[in-house]
Amino acid sequence: MAGAAPTAEARAAEAPRDHAGGGFASAVSALVRKDLRLELRTRESVPAMFLFSLSTFVLFRFGLDRESLEGDLASGVLWVTLLFAAVLGMNRLFVAEREEGGFDAFLLAPVDRTSLFVAKAAVLFGFLVAVEVAAIPAFAVLLLGPSPFQALPGLLAILLLADVGIAVIGTLVGALAIQTRARDLIVPLISLPLVLPVVIAAGHATAPLFAEAGAEALPARWLGVLGLYDLVFGLLALAVFDFLLED
Amino acid sequence: MAPAIELSDVGRAYGERTALSGVTLTLEPGRTLAVFGANGAGKSTLLRILATLLRPHAGRARVLGRDLPQDGWAVRGRVGLLAHDPMLYRELSARENLRFHARLHGVDETRVEALLDQVGLRRRADEPVRMLSRGMTQRVAICRVSLHEPELLLLDEPLANLDPGAAEAVEPLIGRSAGPARVLISHDVEHGLAEADLVLGLKAGRPALLAPAASVTARDVRGLY
Numbered sequence: 270m271a272g273a274a275p276t277a278e279a280r281a282a283e284a285p286r287d288h289a290g291g292g293f294a295s296a297v298s299a300l301v302r303k304d305l306r307l308e309l310r311t312r313e314s315v316p317a318m319f320l321f322s323l324s325t326f327v328l329f330r331f332g333l334d335r336e337s338l339e340g341d342l343a344s345g346v347l348w349v350t351l352l353f354a355a356v357l358g359m360n361r362l363f364v365a366e367r368e369e370g371g372f373d374a375f376l377l378a379p380v381d382r383t384s385l386f387v388a389k390a391a392v393l394f395g396f397l398v399a400v401e402v403a404a405i406p407a408f409a410v411l412l413l414g415p416s417p418f419q420a421l422p423g424l425l426a427i428l429l430l431a432d433v434g435i436a437v438i439g440t441l442v443g444a445l446a447i448q449t450r451a452r453d454l455i456v457p458l459i460s461l462p463l464v465l466p467v468v469i470a471a472g473h474a475t476a477p478l479f480a481e482a483g484a485e486a487l488p489a490r491w492l493g494v495l496g497l498y499d500l501v502f503g504l505l506a507l508a509v510f511d512f513l514l515e516d
Numbered sequence: 517m518a519p520a521i522e523l524s525d526v527g528r529a530y531g532e533r534t535a536l537s538g539v540t541l542t543l544e545p546g547r548t549l550a551v552f553g554a555n556g557a558g559k560s561t562l563l564r565i566l567a568t569l570l571r572p573h574a575g576r577a578r579v580l581g582r583d584l585p586q587d588g589w590a591v592r593g594r595v596g597l598l599a600h601d602p603m604l605y606r607e608l609s610a611r612e613n614l615r616f617h618a619r620l621h622g623v624d625e626t627r628v629e630a631l632l633d634q635v636g637l638r639r640r641a642d643e644p645v646r647m648l649s650r651g652m653t654q655r656v657a658i659c660r661v662s663l664h665e666p667e668l669l670l671l672d673e674p675l676a677n678l679d680p681g682a683a684e685a686v687e688p689l690i691g692r693s694a695g696p697a698r699v700l701i702s703h704d705v706e707h708g709l710a711e712a713d714l715v716l717g718l719k720a721g722r723p724a725l726l727a728p729a730a731s732v733t734a735r736d737v738r739g740l741y
């Protein structure tokens with residue numbers, strides 16, 4: 270897409286003469302509502318992500334030949350599964366935009382382009398939460414040894430922080446990959462190394478919660494790492510997203 | 517008032533292949549430029565440059581008084597592009613699609629209902645676009661283009677798939693009477709000439725004909741193909 274992004278001052282100065290558009294928040298809200306509506310109609314992402322998670326838990330159960338897992342192993346299995354499920358969502362995040370002309374229509378609208386990033390990241394975050402609402406209980410039933418209830422408050426905090434990081438990277442990589450013919454290959458190839466720190470931090474943070482003797486204290490250090498990752502990559506993504514839409 | 521379009525030696529390449537080169541013209545507000553040429557002649561590339569979706573690689577392009585690509589952000593929202601792709605989500609209804617675009621453009625939703633009425637689609641407005649015929653989908657796409665009352669309409673075969681009644685219904689939105697300057701791509705030579713004030717003929721990306729419509733005959737245009 271052509272045209273450098275203007276400064277906020279330039280936009281404000283132009284507002285009386287040029288179409289101001291619907292504003293950032295309105296654009297984000299319109300994009301999120303549109304994506305959620307499309308997902309409700311097509312059911313292309315969330316059910317596939319959940320079924321993938323479920324199948325993977327079953328495979329781990331038989332592949333490891335263990336009826337229950339705890340500690341590091343349980344944490345690792347959970348996070349690797351959720352990460353691969355997230356890749357499915359990343360792959361489909363911009364498909365409607367690409368195949369149905371949504372990119373061009375959006376680029377013709379007088380709105381800040383980062384609104385597309387914020388909206389898509391919010392949608393992917395929502396998809397991850399929806400998948401986890403069903404996948405975590407399935408994991409607890411199929412594989413987890415210790416009771417999940419004690420771990421739940423800490424796990425929720427880790428999930429939310431990790432989901433933000435995965436959504437940010439997933440949106441960035443999804444937007445990059447959709448411009449190529451090898452989308453299905455590009456997304457995992459680029460996103461998996463980028464989200465490795467999330468898996469490491471989330472895995473380390475989750476392991477004590479799944480301890481055999483019951484949930485131990487939440488390691489604040491790893492939560493801090495997740496928070497820092499979200500902040501750094503969130504800002505980075507906001508800074509570079511415009512360029513991904515450039516012609 | 518600045519010309520709607522000022523192009524000076526504009527060109528564009530895709531990798532090694534030159535899609536467009538040496539296009540120089542001026543179009544005044546309210547006037548219509550008809551663009552003719554065979555498939556691959558560069559018509560759609562020209563339209564996408566004017567819509568700010570493509571960056572010109574050569575020459576100088578000004579649209580609605582703003583330089584492209586650097587002022588592209590100030591042009592968006594003032595142009596309406598009707599391309600081959602209707603830019604509509606197939607799983608959403610006509611009304612949902614138009615409301616979505618209305619919000620992006622900061623347009624009141626009452627305009628959506630008025631447009632649906634105007635093109636005779638109110639009764640089918642809640643059906644998914646994938647259930648509509650091509651002609652109906654084209655009418656919805658024309659509503660999308662007209663939502664924000666653009667100052668420059670970029671129209672690629674706007675009457676494709678429309679029956680005479682539908683063509684009449686969309687005339688106030690995209691026809692000469694609509695008011696804005698227009699760039700019209702059409703393979704219907706007679707219709708294109710009748711609508712145009714200025715004619716541009718492209719051959720292999722280069723201008724082969726540029727003249728006032730009054731001095732161009734259908735035979736001149738057919739020579740481009």
